[in-house]
Amino acid sequence: MRERLEALSHLLMNKRKVLIVTHTNPDPDSIASAYAMRHLFASWGINSVLVYGGIIGRAENKVMINRLRIPLRSIQTVNPFNFKIISLVDAQPSSGNNPLPPSLVPSIVVDHHPARKTSLLKKVPFVDIRPGYGSTSSIMAEYLMESDVDINRRLATALYYGIKSDTRDLGRSANEVDIKISAELYPKVLVKTLSQIEYPRLPREYFRILQKALSRTTWYPTRGVLISELGVIGDPDMVAVVADFLIRVEGIKWVLALAQRDHEIFFSLRTTDYPKRSADRLARALIKGIEGGSAGGHDTTAGGRIGLLSLQEMDELREKLRDRFTNVLGCNAAKEVPFI
Numbered sequence: 001m002r003e004r005l006e007a008l009s010h011l012l013m014n015k016r017k018v019l020i021v022t023h024t025n026p027d028p029d030s031i032a033s034a035y036a037m038r039h040l041f042a043s044w045g046i047n048s049v050l051v052y053g054g055i056i057g058r059a060e061n062k063v064m065i066n067r068l069r070i071p072l073r074s075i076q077t078v079n080p081f082n083f084k085i086i087s088l089v090d091a092q093p094s095s096g097n098n099p100l101p102p103s104l105v106p107s108i109v110v111d112h113h114p115a116r117k118t119s120l121l122k123k124v125p126f127v128d129i130r131p132g133y134g135s136t137s138s139i140m141a142e143y144l145m146e147s148d149v150d151i152n153r154r155l156a157t158a159l160y161y162g163i164k165s166d167t168r169d170l171g172r173s174a175n176e177v178d179i180k181i182s183a184e185l186y187p188k189v190l191v192k193t194l195s196q197i198e199y200p201r202l203p204r205e206y207f208r209i210l211q212k213a214l215s216r217t218t219w220y221p222t223r224g225v226l227i228s229e230l231g232v233i234g235d236p237d238m239v240a241v242v243a244d245f246l247i248r249v250e251g252i253k254w255v256l257a258l259a260q261r262d263h264e265i266f267f268s269l270r271t272t273d274y275p276k277r278s279a280d281r282l283a284r285a286l287i288k289g290i291e292g293g294s295a296g297g298h299d300t301t302a303g304g305r306i307g308l309l310s311l312q313e314m315d316e317l318r319e320k321l322r323d324r325f326t327n328v329l330g331c332n333a334a335k336e337v338p339f340i
């Protein structure tokens with residue numbers, strides 16, 4: 001940790017401003033990590049601008065940003081080429097889930113997803129990727145703790161929620177560091193604010209999508225597989241919401257949730273069948289060879305998208321994703337039944 005901190009502060013020496021970038025449609029872990037990084041850099045007298053791509057969809061994330069006063073703005077409000085130092089958190093260059101132009105190689109990458117595009121990562125001066133961690137928030141909390149920077153209550157709440165949501169209350173892919181850091185942060189957590197973040201008021205649209213998704217879920221009983229079609233959605237995060245919801249069904253080992261928005265297909269994968277098969281690997285297999293496709297994630301959760309499609313391509317590719325998914329898992333189409 002010491003050496004990493006020194007390398008990082010050395011890289012930022014005499015720099016005035018850093019652009020900190022979350023992944024596209026950022027989740028709480030990405031938002032909290034960016035916020036923590038800003039705090040670390042501020043302790044060195046360096047200003048940062050925090051940006052995201054896509055949209056802030058989930059109600060939880062909106063309340064998090066509002067209540068914890070996280071100064072996050074759309075990347076469309078800045079010109080990334082104006083920054084000498086760009087830092088990417090909870091994502092990796094050209095992984096398809098960050099909003100940076102492909103020609104812009106960041107100077108800093110801090111992430112916990114399995115390392116990708118190693119040729120590209122070699123061009124990044126500072127890389128800290130720890131796939132054993134359940135969250136990037138834990139990594140960033142370690143930086144702050146190691147450098148003795150004061151973690152205020154709002155930051156502690158953000159980091160705690162970042163860890164909690166990425167690891168499903170420390171029960172999913174959390175390592176001992178995630179657990180230890182959570183315990184250390186807890187005394188400072190604004191518990192009432194956290195409750196408001198975790199149980200926000202939800203728009204009617206949320207329930208409409210849920211109803212539609214449930215009524216359009218197919219079930220392969222012998223394989224423990226569900227495929228849910230959400231149809232057209234406004235908030236891409238809803239595929240993850242539905243996938244998380246359905247993986248709780250008794251006897252289910254795999255869930256694929258699919259949706260479309262504008263000219264894009266979004267999908268989310270969940271499994272309880274790891275280590276037999278990894279969600280990250282299956283997600284990447286689903287989009288293999290498909291132009292404009294990107295996917296990735298972790299052992300038990302993953303997702304992806306395919307961009308810029310015509311309406312006809314959209315239907316074909318959704319079928320293709322379904323076919324590939326059912327083939328890999330040995331599902332027999334003749335045994336497909338409605339879930340409800």
Ligand SMILES: [Mn+2]
Pocket residue numbers: 029030090112134135136166
């Ligand atoms: Mn994460």
